[in-house]
Amino acid sequence: MGRLNRRSPDALIFLIFLVFLASLTSAWKKDEFRSCRQTPFCKRARGRAPNSLPSFSVADVSLSDGAVSARLVPAPTLRQVTDDDPSAADGDDASSRSLLLRLSVYRGGILRLEIDEDPSSAPTTKRRFRLPDVLLPNLDDLRLWLSRLSPDGASATSFYLADGFEGVLRHDPFQIVVRRAGSGGEPVLSLNSHGLFDFEQLRAKKDDENWEENFRSHTDSRPHGPQSISFDVSFHGADFVYGIPEHASTSLSLRPTRGPGVDESEPYRLFNLDVFEYLHDSPFGIYGSIPFMLSHGTRSTSGFFWLNAAEMQIDVLAPGWDDPAAPNAGRVDTFWMSEAGVVDAFFFVGPGPKDVLRQYASVTGTQAMPQEFAVAYHQCRWNYRDEEDVAAVDAGFDEHDIPYDVLWLDIDHADGKRYFTWDRVLFPHPEEMQNKLAAKGRHMVTIVDPHIKRDDSFYLHKEATEKGYYVKDASGKDFDGWCWPGSSSYPDMLNPEIREWWAEKFSLKEYVGSTPSLYIWNDMNEPSVFNGPEVTMPRDAIHMGGVEHRELHNAYGYYFHMATSNGLLKRGNGKDRPFVLSRAIFAGSQRYGAIWTGDNSADWDHLRVSVPMILNLGLAGMSFSGADVGGFFGNPENDLLVRWYQLGAYYPFFRAHAHHDTKRREPWLFGEQNTALMREAIHTRYSLLPYYYTLFREAAVTGIPVMRPLWLEFPSDKETYDNGEAFLVGSSLLVHGIYEKDQKSASVYLPSGASWFNLRNGVKFDGGVSHKLAVSEDSIPSFQRAGTIIPRKDRFRRSSTQMVNDPYTLVIALNGSLAAEGELYIDDGKSYDFEQGAYIHRRFIFADRKLTSIDIRPSNVGDKKFSTDCTVERIILLGLPSGAKKAVVEPGNHETNIELGPLTLRRASPPVALTIRKPNVRVADDWSLRIL
């Protein structure tokens, strides 16, 4: 009789034990992941002091093919022998072979540095891996043909980089410097200015050598031995560095990991891992890796990107790390280490923050333009169990008048986790189910992971096996790892042929039960291998062409995402924009869809870190990202859930998700009051969809993220540099999260140089000041910047697709000179016709009491047209002195009334702003409106 037992003391102890166990299970498993110290290449590299290595010198500098080419010759001294570094043993020619160096310049302020071994003197047949398919295919079109090298002092060569910038190659010791041109020659970026450049060259294995590495119960055969690369990069004129996602951190900037004043810390690790219950503040690697770092300071902004998909570890060095007596000011030094690959690195000169982002985007691409529905709200749970469940959740949203656009199905929808199949007991009519949703303008997403169940009766496994499409293990057999379906294998996504094969699987014919309104979610693509070292694939697994997994690990998920995205593209005959959410990411993932920050937890800390995480992802090109609203693990308290909706409504990717052990979390399950608050948060997002969609267009064209750190728009306001609590949506909207339970007030810094209007009540606040604001439960602090115009759609619908014909509201926040500007981009929301010019792009300009709408769509973008009958039903004016009663619309010369109205059309909203009633002008047309 367990019931009585449970009350006895023994039972109590047992219960406590269970709780203890549970707490053990929920802890992050530090031991399962390698620290730098347990990673020989990292330990070796990190142990070196500046300028302690024998240096390389530059020889045979010449111009070839419009680029600088040279040899890096190692110093003739013997390399230091360290105990744990057999590669440094003497008698090997590796240390005396020279390396090949190439420097090329691209339009817009980009310098590319490539260093590889000289194949003509290679002792082995193995070639170092150069990662294909990440750089834009047309990058070469941007290359500048260098025609002249200039001597720079006694032993350096300089060359043109961009207007106002030049590149310098110092000869002995070897060093690269990007500097401002002219007499001062102020440096912007430098590589190897601390002499930490090291390059372990491939060599033949000696009989007595053992290259194996062991970690826990796993052995890495390391058939090619040590091949790591490390070097230092300095960002001059920088106060902070950012980027290199993905890490969970409460800090927006990258905190130093080494040097004076830094407690013992791991370097930032870039190694894609499926980390169970990741910590909210840690430099350890999680799901994604983008080796792109930006620096920002009052004097300059610059960036550095190392195209390399092997494990990378990066130290941010605190001032004085090299010389505590003379700490460097106005400079941030960093130290980069990678297990394999080559040096293929890009220096971005800036000089402004947005310049750096554009430069990076011109190398790796911009955010793919999403379908409009994907920008709206997504409802997910592990798992919506069956068709009845799906129908009930769908009906729940309607009953409570809460819009949503996408319903998601997690792993359990498939038959035994065989993706592309359906559990026919739970989902007997998948097409009908999707069509029912589609009838209300809604979409569905199913999950497709890379692990394929090793089941001979599963067509996908059969085909992949027969065609030899799986990644191989070190012995050459199909790699067999454990994941959701049990024993699984992984398609070799490095191979373009296999990616094509994979893409075909998404055709409506092959994916039985799919419909055109079904889109895809790629999870577990780090790849997650439950019984692999660090829960991933062994590094000595083999991909196409003998490439070792260690060499491309961080890009596996990228290739998988790419193949899936191409599958959806094919499915729609190239006309339907894919929507694929991926967990693993690499540089360039933005071209293939959305990403999210993985399995977070329902606690306040995880709510807080979502902002710095998404901001850093955005800086690294990933505009379309978000965190699971509510937190994946655990049950959020009501107020946490509400706060999460209020913040998540501003994430570029807005999805609620939950673990299957958690209580049901649909927004109407927490009492009427909370339902109303969550409904309001979601409605806020829906009304801002025109603004978001316009920002996505901007991201797709320029690479400037939708969600931005304050300093991106206010680069000279130092107060903003490390602000990770607030963010901007576009350039016009500032949002500050509420990250604590029962928080009654918040200290919100509003950047200088502008005034700010509270979005709830229209109250104006000065910039450059930290305001202490009372916080109510109905919203989080949000402001519109003076001088901006935000387009909204204030009518509610069940889904974004039903809002297509609804009229617009323009919210104009006037600055001190009573002027404002804003943009609106509209297209069909789903096809690629916009590439042929089928879109509307307007700029609204308010000046001299007159609002004008002008067409900014270039005339040479194509012949296709997009048209809409949508009108502007309301214009709200903030910051205009009262007294205006009427406005005149041109053309037509018709008058319309101005009266006091509310900022949002909700019950009990007070009339606080001048509102132009029913101007009823078409958004597609040119018009103007004069305030009388």
Place this chain on the structure above:
Amino acid sequence: MRTHRIRVSIAISCFCLLWVGGFTSLPPRELLGIAPQDEGYYKSDVIKCKDGSKKFTKQQLNDEFCDCPDGTDEPGTSACPEGEFYCRNAGHIPRTIFSSRVNDGVCDCCDGSDEYNGKSNCPNTCWEAGKSAREKLKKKIATHQDGLAIRKQELEKAKQAFAEDEAELLKLKNEEKILKGLVEKLREHKERIEKAEEEERLRKEKEEKKQREAERKSTEQNRPSEESAQYQSEGTQDTPMEMNSQDSVEIGHEPVVPPENEYNSRIEIPAVHNVGQKQVADNIGESITSGHGSDDVNNEIPSGHAADQEHISGNTEGLSREELGRLVASRWTGEHAEERTNEPNDANGEQEEQNQDFSDSAEEENYDSYNSDNDEDRHKFDDDDIQDVAAEEYGNHVEPDGSYDHDKDYKSEFPGSPSWLDKIKQTVQNIIQAFSFFKSPVDLSVASRVKKEYDDASSKLSKIQSRISGLSEKLKHDFGKEKDFYSFYDRCFENKQNKYIYKVCPFKKASQVEGHSSTQLGRWENFDESYRVMQFSNGDRCWNGPDRSLKVRLRCGLKDDLADVDEPSRCEYVAILSTPIICLEEKLKELQQKLEDMNKRQPSTHDEL
């Protein structure tokens, strides 16, 4: 004014479109989306927003611009986000929908009135839909009518049963009082006898000692000690042996509270206590043994409790690669490694709290088998529950004693007439009289009779007391205003779904049974939503989840029938129980009224069509 002209032309064009299309005629713009009972409100030229925030003119009514934040001025358009639209739905039931549904491309009203901008084709389906709705309603009414009749009978029975139980309780309480007095008297006598016996024994011993001393003195070499040793042993063992034999005879006849359990009997532990305890002890012994036996199995599959803890806490060295995979997977799922692989896609209820099961199900199973030994089958939960509450009440964590059917036992022992009490009274009287000729040494036959009578009487007393506690426990419950649910007390409802049998025992507990293992879904909590929902909570704990709970929604039906057991959220179950008990008069009237309303609008609207 230009805007005015546009508005009118839109209204006209909509009107024409619908007219041509053969739909129900659209009301004029000013009346769009307004309920008939509200039409008066919109009569005047200047209308107030219902929230009092401002006023608007008749021109502003349904002019596609939201003037009142509460939506008063736009009942017929989508302009106000928080407004509502009224569909007349002639031929069916009128409906109010959110403004967000107006002209959104989805036909929400069966009369199509919510889609009037000409972009979607919404035929009038009210007549058809109304017809089937009326059919359904008629059926529902019939069920309610028949159910109501059954309910009335049931209520009568419940009232009667309740009265009987109350009367019995009263009677038992009286009997208890008398019996208590008798037992007390018997106890006094018994103690006196025992005292006397003890004195007698001591005296005898003394005498014997003296005698032996004398004997030894007189004949020192005559007798070896053989005989005296024998004698001695006989002497010391005499009395206890006699008592023991008496006890054991009685155990065979009927359970008896052994002397050391006097305290327990005071807290109303039924007489089988000892047997139960022993059984449990045996079972524990067994489970320990079987635990040892299965050690090997545990080593083979890392499912054992201990093995798991170790793995989860991070020691994964030495696992096979498959075990490691399963183990890591189990972190996300909270499930146990080996279960996952056996049935990787069995989502429902496959999580088992191994830790708990280890202690729990082993015992529960044993407990069950004990049940069936002693107790034919039914009402397993009855006593179980009573026991529980009893233990709770006294804050005393006694070992459970297994199930015991008080009712049956009680009745067989205390047959209908109350004459047994008189008999006991008489007997006690006799004994006491016999005893007044108290003499020494103690008359052995009288002494044993007193003891026997005492044991009999106190055993009867404890039975009465346990019956009293059972009845009072039952009567304490809230059975509804008219004791509606009184008959549910002794009943369980079952529903079989795949491999599970769901068992709901109102006022007691609910469980999910799979073969021999049973998972408790919850213990009785209360009625909720004015007796429309039965709540069971604090069931077995879910791994990584909440305690299990069950919500049983009651629905009017002609038979008691448990259906639609579901687990919409992890470890939170719901089910529906049809029962005539919930077929209420008011509801019937409400349904009839609804049907009448529907019928009323039926002929006229049909003509319109």
